[in-house]
Amino acid sequence: MDELGSSIRHSNRYANVRCVSFFFAPNQTMFTILYPIVRIDQSYTEIFRNFVYDNKDTLDRRIRLLPWEHINDRKIFLRNLMIENNSEIFNKKLENNLEIYEKCHQNDLYDKNSIISQSIKNDNDYIWKVYTDHELVKQYLTDKHYQLIDNPDQADILFVMKQLKDFRYETLGNKLINQFPFENIVTNKELLALSARR
Numbered sequence: 791m792d793e794l795g796s797s798i799r800h801s802n803r804y805a806n807v808r809c810v811s812f813f814f815a816p817n818q819t820m821f822t823i824l825y826p827i828v829r830i831d832q833s834y835t836e837i838f839r840n841f842v843y844d845n846k847d848t849l850d851r852r853i854r855l856l857p858w859e860h861i862n863d864r865k866i867f868l869r870n871l872m873i874e875n876n877s878e879i880f881n882k883k884l885e886n887n888l889e890i891y892e893k894c895h896q897n898d899l900y901d902k903n904s905i906i907s908q909s910i911k912n913d914n915d916y917i918w919k920v921y922t923d924h925e926l927v928k929q930y931l932t933d934k935h936y937q938l939i940d941n942p943d944q945a946d947i948l949f950v951m952k953q954l955k956d957f958r959y960e961t962l963g964n965k966l967i968n969q970f971p972f973e974n975i976v977t978n979k980e981l982l983a984l985s986a987r988r
Contacts, residue, residue, distance in 0.1 A: 795809060795822055795824070798837055798838065798839050799836075799838055799839075800838065800839065800840065800841045800855070800858045801838035801839070801840065802840060804838050805827065805838050805839050805840035805843065806826060806827060806828045806830055806835070806837055806838055806839075807824055807825065807826050807827060807837045807838070807839050808824070808825060808827050808839060808840075808843070809822050809823070809824050809839055810822070810823045810825075811823075841854070841855070841858075842854045842855060849871075852867065853871075856868075914935075916935070917934075917935060917936065917937050918935060918936050918937070918946045918947055919936075919937050919939045919944055919945045919946045919947070920936050920937065920938055920939065920945060920946070920947045920949060921938075921939055921940070921941065921942040921944075921945035921947070921948050921949070921950070922938065922948075922949040922950060923950050923951055923952060924949060924950070924951055927949055945965060946964075946965060946966065947965065947966045947967075948962075948965050948966070948967045948968070949967075949968045950967075950968070950969075953969070953973075954967065954969050
């Protein structure tokens with residue numbers, strides 16, 4: 791929504807307009823249709839909308855309305871909600887080891903001891919062989935020090951979008967890659983709640 795639509799405030803009692811999203815397929819354009827739901831007689835009357843008008847469940851409704859609550863009220867509400875439904879979370883000691891991450895990503899293979907690569911070339915004339923499945927890299931990597939190849943086994947650099955699972959030296963050798971073990975915890979927000987509690 792534009793400046794007008796985003797400035798419409800929420801009200802449970804005094805909502806006088808409704809906003810409905812509408813996709814117009816022939817133009818591939820998204821609109822928000824705003825229309826009154828009560829008669830507005832006075833000019834310059836502020837308009838309000840009910841952001842969760844279709845929601846009948848009280849708890850669900852209160853949760854959806856949290857963005858319009860004061861920050862302290864939000865914290866108190868969420869803390870009380872968590873204590874009611876999941877009190878052991880506040881009493882449980884946080885785990886400070888990697889077991890939970892390894893349990894969720896048993897397929898990620900990596901060397902426990904880091905191997906320092908000796909293959910970094912300092913030669914300014916060396917041409918790096920790059921394997922990638924990323925179209926933008928293929929299009930814009932035009933520097934003379936890089937050569938795009940089709941075989942990942944012959945590459946010095948792997949720049950891939952597909953998630954790698956095997957990071958062992960015996961598999962990748964001295965290849966430079968754009969990923970690291972357990973990266974999907976960060977990029978895909980896996981175990982985000984657990985990470986945020988630390």
